Amino acid sequence: MQRPDQPTLGVDLGGTKILAGVVSEDGAVLSSHRRETQADRGFNGVLNAVAEAVDACLQAHDAPRPDLLGIGVAGQVDDVTGTVRFAPNLDWHDEPLGTTLAERLGLDVVVVNDVRAASWGEWKHGAGRGVADLVVVFLGTGVGGGVVSGGALVEGCSNAAGELGHTMLVAGGRRCRCPNRGCLEAYVGGWAVAERAREAIAADPEAGAGLVERAGAADTVTGEHVTDGWRAGDPLATRIHEETVSYLAAGLVGIANAVNPCRIVLGGGVIESVPELVDAVRGALLDRPLAVVADALDVVRAALGSQAGVIGAASYARHRSDGTAGRDVRV
Amino acid sequence: MQRPDQPTLGVDLGGTKILAGVVSEDGAVLSSHRRETQADRGFNGVLNAVAEAVDACLQAHDAPRPDLLGIGVAGQVDDVTGTVRFAPNLDWHDEPLGTTLAERLGLDVVVVNDVRAASWGEWKHGAGRGVADLVVVFLGTGVGGGVVSGGALVEGCSNAAGELGHTMLVAGGRRCRCPNRGCLEAYVGGWAVAERAREAIAADPEAGAGLVERAGAADTVTGEHVTDGWRAGDPLATRIHEETVSYLAAGLVGIANAVNPCRIVLGGGVIESVPELVDAVRGALLDRPLAVVADALDVVRAALGSQAGVIGAASYARHRSDGTAGRDVRV
Numbered sequence: 001m002q003r004p005d006q007p008t009l010g011v012d013l014g015g016t017k018i019l020a021g022v023v024s025e026d027g028a029v030l031s032s033h034r035r036e037t038q039a040d041r042g043f044n045g046v047l048n049a050v051a052e053a054v055d056a057c058l059q060a061h062d063a064p065r066p067d068l069l070g071i072g073v074a075g076q077v078d079d080v081t082g083t084v085r086f087a088p089n090l091d092w093h094d095e096p097l098g099t100t101l102a103e104r105l106g107l108d109v110v111v112v113n114d115v116r117a118a119s120w121g122e123w124k125h126g127a128g129r130g131v132a133d134l135v136v137v138f139l140g141t142g143v144g145g146g147v148v149s150g151g152a153l154v155e156g157c158s159n160a161a162g163e164l165g166h167t168m169l170v171a172g173g174r175r176c177r178c179p180n181r182g183c184l185e186a187y188v189g190g191w192a193v194a195e196r197a198r199e200a201i202a203a204d205p206e207a208g209a210g211l212v213e214r215a216g217a218a219d220t221v222t223g224e225h226v227t228d229g230w231r232a233g234d235p236l237a238t239r240i241h242e243e244t245v246s247y248l249a250a251g252l253v254g255i256a257n258a259v260n261p262c263r264i265v266l267g268g269g270v271i272e273s274v275p276e277l278v279d280a281v282r283g284a285l286l287d288r289p290l291a292v293v294a295d296a297l298d299v300v301r302a303a304l305g306s307q308a309g310v311i312g313a314a315s316y317a318r319h320r321s322d323g324t325a326g327r328d329v330r331v
Numbered sequence: 332m333q334r335p336d337q338p339t340l341g342v343d344l345g346g347t348k349i350l351a352g353v354v355s356e357d358g359a360v361l362s363s364h365r366r367e368t369q370a371d372r373g374f375n376g377v378l379n380a381v382a383e384a385v386d387a388c389l390q391a392h393d394a395p396r397p398d399l400l401g402i403g404v405a406g407q408v409d410d411v412t413g414t415v416r417f418a419p420n421l422d423w424h425d426e427p428l429g430t431t432l433a434e435r436l437g438l439d440v441v442v443v444n445d446v447r448a449a450s451w452g453e454w455k456h457g458a459g460r461g462v463a464d465l466v467v468v469f470l471g472t473g474v475g476g477g478v479v480s481g482g483a484l485v486e487g488c489s490n491a492a493g494e495l496g497h498t499m500l501v502a503g504g505r506r507c508r509c510p511n512r513g514c515l516e517a518y519v520g521g522w523a524v525a526e527r528a529r530e531a532i533a534a535d536p537e538a539g540a541g542l543v544e545r546a547g548a549a550d551t552v553t554g555e556h557v558t559d560g561w562r563a564g565d566p567l568a569t570r571i572h573e574e575t576v577s578y579l580a581a582g583l584v585g586i587a588n589a590v591n592p593c594r595i596v597l598g599g600g601v602i603e604s605v606p607e608l609v610d611a612v613r614g615a616l617l618d619r620p621l622a623v624v625a626d627a628l629d630v631v632r633a634a635l636g637s638q639a640g641v642i643g644a645a646s647y648a649r650h651r652s653d654g655t656a657g658r659d660v661r662v
Contacts (some may be wrong), residue, residue, distance in 0.1 A: 076623050085623075133488040147480075147590065149492070154480040156591025156629035157464040159625075161480070166621060168585030170502050171518075171578055179586055180619040247502055253511055254499030258586065259478065260487025290497060290513040292407050292416075296489035 007061070009054055009069035009107065010314030012114060015039055019054035021307070022061040023314035027125025029307055031060035039090045046090060047097075047210070051104055070108045070317025072309045073097065077319075079159050104241025106180045110317035114309050116162060119146025120153060121312025121318075124290040125305035127265045135261040136302070137164055137252070138268030139277075142177075148260055151188070154259075165189060169251050184251040187299030188244050190270060193223040198241050209233040229272050249284035250260040256297055261329065267302025275301055340385055340394070340438065341645030342376070342399035343445060346370055346420025351384035352638070353392040354645035358456025359537075360638055370421045372502035377421065378428075382435055400438045401648025403448030403640045404428065410490050410651075413442040441648035445640050447493060451484060451600070452643025457634035458596045466592040467633070468495055469599030470581070473508075477588075478590055485590075497519060500582050515582040519575050521601060522651055525556040528571050541565040551649025558605050568634040576608065580615035587620045589630055596635025 007030055008250050011017040014037060022034035033056035035049055050071070059063065075087025082098015084090075102109040119136040123146070128134045134148040140229075143165025147154040154161045165185030166178050173182030174192065186192050199206030201218045208218065211229050215221040229237025252264055284300040289297065306309055338361055343350040345368060348422055352363035365385035366380055381402070389396065406418025413429015415421075433440040443451075450467040454477070459465045465479040474496025478485040485492045496516030497509050504513035505523065517523050532539030532549045539549065542560050546552040562566025583595055597609050613630035621626065 058443075108389035131488075134493075149478075149480050149485040149487075150483055152481055152483065153449065154485070154590055155464075156480075156624075156627075157462075158591060158623050159626070160621065160623040161589065161591035163588040163591075163621055163624065166585065166588035168499055168581055169502050170504075171581035173501075178588075178621055179625075180581075180656075182581065183585070183588075249500035250499055250511075250513065254497065254514070254585075255589065257494040257497035257509075257514075258492065258589065259485055259488060260492035260494070272523035290494055291510055292491040293487075293491050293494065294510075296487075296491075 006064050007066050008318050009066045009312040010117075010310040010312070010317070011050060011054065011069065011071040012309030012313060013037065013050060013071055013073045013080045013090075014114065014115070015074060018049055018053050019306070019310050020050070021314065022057050022066060023311055025318070027121070027311050027315060029311065030258065031057050032307075032310065033057045033060070037090070043092060043095050047100060047104065047318065048303065050101065052270045053214035054105060067107055068110070068317050068321055069101070070110045070112060070117065070313035070315070071097065072112050072313040074162065077111050077113050079112060079155075082109060082110065093153075108168060108317075108321060110313075110320045112313060112316050113159075113162075114313075115144035116153070117145055117312035117316055118304075118308035118318045119148075119162065119312065121304055121308040121310075122265050122267060122302050123148055123153070124200045124315045125311050126308060127267075127300050127313070128263060130290045131262045133259070133261045134263050134265065135164070135252075135255055136267065138302075139188060139190075139248075139270035140268040143189045145187040147261075149259060164255060167251060167255060169247060173200065184247070187247040188251070190223040193226055193240065193244055194221060196243070197226050197237070200236055200240060204236070207236040211237055219222040223270065224273070245280045245284055246256065249281050249288070252281065252285055252299070253288045256293050257283075261277050261294050262295065262296055262298070264297065264299045267297065267304070267308060270307060337395045338632050339649050340388065340397045341448075341641040341643070341648070342400065342402040343448070343623055343640030343644060344368065344381060344383065344402055344404045344421075345445065346405060349380055349384050350637070351381070352641040352642050352645065353380050353397060354642055356649070358452070358642050358646060360642065361379040362388050363498040363641065364388045364391070364639075367481070368421070374423060374426050378431060378435065381432065385436060398438055399441070399648050399652055400432070400436065401411060401441045401443060401448065401644035401646070401651075402428065402432065403443050403445035404643040404649045405445045408442050408444050408493065408566075409636045410441075410443060410486075413440060415442065439648075439652060441644075441651045443644060443647050444490075444493075445644075446475035447477055447484070448643035448647055449635075449639035450479075450493065450643065451647045452635055452641075453596050453598060453633050454479055454484075455646045456633050456642050457639060458598075459594060462593045464590070464592045465594050465596065466586055466590065467497070467596045467598065469633075470521075470579075470597065470601035471520060471599040474516040474520045478592070498582060498586060500578060515578070518578040519582070521554040524557055524571065524575055525552060527574070528554075528557050529566075530551045531567055531571060535567070538567045542568055554601065562588060576615055577613045579608070580612050580619070583612065583616055583630070587616075587624050591624050591627065593627055593629070595628065595629065595630045596633050598635070598639060602632060603636060
């Protein structure tokens with residue numbers, strides 16, 4: 001049991017970077033540290049890097065010392081044992097992250113999926129505060145999120161709920177990175193926006209000349225080039241951007257009708273760099289759900305930026321360790 | 332507080348029929364009565380019919396007498412006050428169903444949306460029994476359902492969650508009866524299957540001759556004619572049927588990825604008359620969600636048939652009146 005005045009450690013472990021922070025009970029980051037993951041050094045190497053990041057945070061932080069750490073990992077997590085079942089970006093299979101880290105650091109450790117941690121962070125300390133029925137969507141290269149219902153996070157039968165990027169957008173449509181076609185992510189994920197742009201350029205090289213010039217070559221066009229082109233008034237980039245707004249709005253309408261949230265929080269790297277998407281999506285969305293759903297709904301921008309994962313992992317760990325959670329996840 | 336041995340009354344109030352039943356604690360229907368709604372006689376007339384149906388049930392039932400009634404209504408319900416905000420099939424706006432019925436019958440009354448009641452029934456006493464993370468989908472003229480997460484029904488911000496027929500299937504696609512396009516219901520609802528069939532006949536009258544013969548005319552073709560044609564081996568009816576399976580599977584994959592249920596229960600009039608859909612959809616579905624979602628998932632047929640609403644309304648009322656529910660809904 002954490003004392004109320006005792007901060008908690010939060011770690012956001014991704015395929016390319018590790019963010020660690022000391023987080024107060026009210027979600028403030030008291031000190032933080034960032035380093036490269038270097039996933040190719042394997043489980044023990046990455047664990048060393050996590051431990052170093054945590055040590056760096058603690059050195060920069062005055063007492064009281066935390067004795068609980070939450071770590072969000074980009075992968076499937078067994079939240080009872082703290083084992084990471086599968087983390088493709090780290091090339092991990094069934095790695096006992098929770099127990100190993102707990103032993104190494106002498107802390108209680110709670111392991112959670114990174115997107116779930118960030119969703120939790122936005123709910124408890126960010127743009128979703130005070131709302132019992134919430135949808136959080138993070139748009140980056142991939143698309144993921146979380147659903148809060150009646151004041152509880154929807155976790156799912158195998159702890160995998162929240163894959164909102166793999167809700168349906170166009171049955172039989174674009175191939176996704178998952179086993180299916182037509183997912184929301186296959187239209188609005190960063191990789192998919194780039195793919196749509198390259199296809200549009202191939203279909204009309206003349207219209208695509210501006211984007212090709214930005215990127216150097218047609219096959220190196222990215223979502224960022226589309227954003228830059230849209231800001232500069234490039235017609236093809238504008239069309240692709242507007243289609244992205246429309247796809248995202250359509251997907252969110254369906255999600256809203258299913259779970260009837262009070263609020264949809266939009267975050268992630270794409271929203272950080274194109275915050276205009278929030279107003280555009282709200283405008284495209286709110287007259288399309290069922291009236292009873294639309295009347296209760298707002299769409300807002302995430303508030304915690306790149307710190308959502310660290311704050312969320314710490315806050316989630318505190319929640320799970322306070323004895324009120326359904327499952328015992330301390331290791 | 333109901334005594335454990337005391338049964339509960341359940342009423343399923345639809346636009347065309349009223350089903351009432353005395354339901355035991357374990358979900359058995361001890362006596363039941365059915366009559367026409369005759370919605371055109373207005374609120375008081377329908378209320379009389381409900382009261383008569385309840386009286387008929389009670390007369391056929393031995394002691395102990397219930398003192399609690401749950402009523403499921405095809406409309407938007409304020410579950411705190413028991414007011415029906417809007418019920419298009421009954422042409423009701425802001426009718427105080429709960430208080431009026433309670434006074435009239437001398438019973439505690441809990442008012443709930445009819446699809447939610449039926450979802451609750453399948454969860455507590457039907458094909459969803461024992462599962463903490465569940466999706467129930469009812470296919471009829473419309474498509475609706477319910478989501479259970481972590482052992483609690485997802486109710487939503489304005490008590491409207493579960494509109495699974497209005498999740499997205501094809502962005503920008505077929506016009507729905509709701510304010511949106513491309514909803515699941517606009518492809519697999521009974522009205523939509525009929526519409527798709529009529530369009531297919533118009534596009535290829537020769538291929539459609541078999542269906543036209545069944546229906547008497549192209550514009551009277553219904554979903555039932557498609558089913559009959561499919562059973563008889565009619566090629567166009569078979570194509571439409573197979574497309575329905577494919578659409579339904581695609582929509583359910585997206586819903587499964589979002590909320591990660593252990594089980595999807597398929598029920599409603601269409602499933603009652605075409606139970607083969609359950610196996611067909613399961614076969615078309617299970618290799619397409621994310622692996623961690625698919626591994627945890629099964630697709631099964633609803634168990635309570637047309638009694639799901641009565642059993643569910645009674646069981647839900649018992650739940651809401653036992654003091655453990657979050658909101659006080661006794662009127």
